[in-house]
Amino acid sequence: MAKATETTAIGQRxxxxxxxxxxxxxxxxxxxxxxPQTLNKYLQGEMKPGNELQTKLRTLGADIEEMMTGKKGFExxxxxxxxxxxxxSHIWAGRGGVKYDVKYxxxxxxxxxLKGSLYFEVKGDSMENKWExxxxxxxxxxxxxxxxxxxxxxxDQDDAALKKVFYEDGxxxxxxxxxxxxxxxxxxxxVEIWFMGSIVSTVLKEQRKFIEELRRK
Numbered sequence: 400m401a402k403a404t405e406t407t408a409i410g411q412r413x414x415x416x417x418x419x420x421x422x423x424x425x426x427x428x429x430x431x432x433x434x435p436q437t438l439n440k441y442l443q444g445e446m447k448p449g450n451e452l453q454t455k456l457r458t459l460g461a462d463i464e465e466m467m468t469g470k471k472g473f474e475x476x477x478x479x480x481x482x483x484x485x486x487x488s489h490i491w492a493g494r495g496g497v498k499y500d501v502k503y504x505x506x507x508x509x510x511x512x513l514k515g516s517l518y519f520e521v522k523g524d525s526m527e528n529k530w531e532x533x534x535x536x537x538x539x540x541x542x543x544x545x546x547x548x549x550x551x552x553x554x555d556q557d558d559a560a561l562k563k564v565f566y567e568d569g570x571x572x573x574x575x576x577x578x579x580x581x582x583x584x585x586x587x588x589x590v591e592i593w594f595m596g597s598i599v600s601t602v603l604k605e606q607r608k609f610i611e612e613l614r615r616k
Contacts, residue, residue: 538596
């Protein structure tokens, strides 16, 4: 009974996340590339998301730890085990430079597919209310963001941004959540996009403070 209740709760969180992000379950199923009837089994708690579906959800920007356990960020670390990833730079949510300078390692999701992922510290307000200055995002360069997904994108020599990514007419459009910032449109034929990593996990600034305190002990 406890297991069924847990799976049902996961389905409810999955439904809420999909509705907030995509509006309808039909569109959610299309983005996940699964049949609507299959998605419904997850939503009803008849099946528990496995590694393949969890990876897809991470690529779309879902916090898997929260979805699977109901706990935000690293409150779920003991349940999922640990891997460590380097905090390498700040990343402007608007537009700015990025500097690779490994500060230290922080724990992250225990998933071998995320090897090579990097933490970035968020600067600016263009992605509020999803990310605020001081939050950390974990970007996986081997997971290309899908249309409408979130990513850290670096291009040319010094430009970089944390944005929502859209693909339009062969170009890459980087969209802010704060409407006062216009989109950034990149043409891969004219600029070199040398890093594009999907956001697979988030550490809020209050969680980060707690983790860094543990790290110093």
